[in-house]
Amino acid sequence: MNIGAASKASGVSAKMIRYYEGIGLLAKAARRENSYRDFDERDVHDLRFIKRARTLGFSVEEISRLLGLxxxxGRPSREVxxxxxxxxxxxxxxxxxxQGMVAALKHLAAHCHGDDRPECPILEDLGGLESIPAPPQGSRKRLGSSRETAL
Amino acid sequence: MNIGAASKASGVSAKMIRYYEGIGLLAKAARRENSYRDFDERDVHDLRFIKRARTLGFSVEEISRLLGLxxxxGRPSREVxxxxxxxxxxxxxxxxxxQGMVAALKHLAAHCHGDDRPECPILEDLGGLESIPAPPQGSRKRLGSSRETAL
DNA sequence: TCTTGACCTTGCTACGATGGGAAGGTTTAG
DNA sequence: CTAAACCTTCCCATCGTAGCAAGGTCAAGA
Incomplete structure (x- = not known):
């Protein structure tokens, strides 16, 4: 079984198959006289295992331990x-x-007109809030463009 | 203002300040005769802007556009x-x-004893489910260790 | 004044997982 | 015989961050 066939059978790219072999996650594949890698069902199984575990977000390091288990x-399921x-x-x-980021961003975006006007609480937040709470003369606390014009 | 002082004032590490300058996110800092970088309030502002935006998960590329805006x-808030x-x-x-990963993992983990016994639906899932639905002789559909002993 | 420690500088390396590409060998189909 | 489709290794890039090394500079204390 060529690397291409193993790739198709497992859904792992040939590139990544070589990478996994290189870092020792996957056993070194047998070679033919070609120097072509030769995969068997066991290899394909491991590749599918890896693929599925990556899909579930496990790191390569974790997958290494899981494959070992x-x-x-006779391993205890405790460790898994x-x-x-x-x-x-x-x-x-x-x-x-x-989710915290999304909440903060949505809050900011909700107060941003998103039109031709330059006022934008999003940029005001990013630009630093320290000078906003103490407006020098105006009465409105937010939405002022004084700081923007200062640059 | 030294890079160390700017770092303290902005919460951005000296390393990252140099990096941001290197990639053009931050304007090239002025230099003293020392060749030491010399930051002013404007630089510190930009650094705080970057810091806050990174905290909100914006990429450096996005921050670059936001800083420009x-x-x-007079920019329109639309773009922001x-x-x-x-x-x-x-x-x-x-x-x-x-969240999809978490749901799948929790489902699997809920059926894993997590004790000394070797049966583990988590590994069974990772190991490929294709042969599980057709158990050769036993009556139980899952939790069998036949495949594990086959390796 | 000399020394020591805390700074600063540049440059290289690494991470984690993935993809891209070059340069060259092999196999297969036409 | 040739062209396409494989395969091989090796190097580079990503993205944001951190580490280390080798060297210059500055400030404070003996």
Whole structure:
């Protein structure tokens, strides 16, 4: 089985197959006299395993451990579950961070006209809020363009 | 103002200040006879702008456009809002992807004992489900360890 | 004054996972 | 016999961040 066939069979690009072999995630493939790599069903299985795990967001490092556990018929499921749990936790942290970003951005965008006018709370936020809360003379707290014209 | 002082004032590491200057996001800082960089308030402002925008997940490329708009007093807020909107959309896509991962992982983990026993639906999923739905002899559909012992 | 430590400078390296491309060998089909 | 479609290795780029090394500079204390 050529690398191209293995790629098609697993959904992993030939490029990545070589990469995974290079970093030791995948066993070194057999070679023919061509020096072409020769994959068997076992290799394809591992590639599919990797593919699926990547789809679920596991890092290569985590996949390496999971593959090791997979190959160990007697392993305790504890370790697998633990790896999965910390992976879930990491994902949830990142999700929360991004949700925080989205909330902040939506809040800012909700007050931005998005038309020809130059006032924009988004830029005011990015530009630093420290001078906004103390408007020198005007009465409006936000939406002022005094700082923009100052540049 | 030294790079160290500018770093403290903005929260951006000296390393990243040099990087931002190098890629043209930040204007080239003035130099003293030392060849030390010399930052003024305007530089610090830009650094804080960058810092805040990075915190909100904007890419350097987006920040470059936002900074340009910020400096243009008469810009229409439309463009800022549009950049923000597509950034939000990108974040939401990634959030949805990760939420999908979390859901799938939680589902798998919920059925994994996580103890000394080797059965583990997580590994079964990663190992490829195609052979599971057709169990050769047993009556249970999942949790079988026949495939593990086959390796 | 000399030394020491805290700065600053540039330049190179690495990360993680992926893709692109060059330059060259092989196989297969026409 | 030739052209296309493979394969091989090796190098480079991404993106944002951090580390280290080798060297220049400055400030403070003995």
């Amino acid at each position: 997979w190959r160990d018929a 579950k633990q790896i999965t749990a910390s992976h879930i936790a990491g994902l949830e942290v990142r999700i929360a961070e991004m | 910020w400096r243009d007093a 809002k549009q950049i923000t909107a597509s950034h939000i959309a990108g974040l939401e896509v990634r959030i949805a992807e990760m």
